[in-house]
Amino acid sequence: MSDLGRILIYLGLLLVAIGIAFILLNRFNIPLGRLPGDLSWRGRGWSVSVPLASSILISIVLSFLLWAISRFRR
Numbered sequence: 126m127s128d129l130g131r132i133l134i135y136l137g138l139l140l141v142a143i144g145i146a147f148i149l150l151n152r153f154n155i156p157l158g159r160l161p162g163d164l165s166w167r168g169r170g171w172s173v174s175v176p177l178a179s180s181i182l183i184s185i186v187l188s189f190l191l192w193a194i195s196r197f198r199r
Contacts, residue, residue: 157182
């Protein structure tokens with residue numbers, strides 16, 4: 126059971142870090158979700174948003190972060 130507790134603590138810390146990152150992105154006016162490669166269609170009573178560029182940017186940042194963490198753990 127102690128392993129489950131540790132996993133829950135790490136997941137909680139991860140959620141806090143993600144929340145802080147979103148607050149900082151909003152404070153520095155980084156338009157995540159409204160980048161030039163993000164697609165958005167609006168009609169009468171409906172809208173569709175495909176954050177393609179934002180997803181690619183987040184993927185690159187997370188890949189680099191995880192690579193750096195694995196590099197320093199060796």
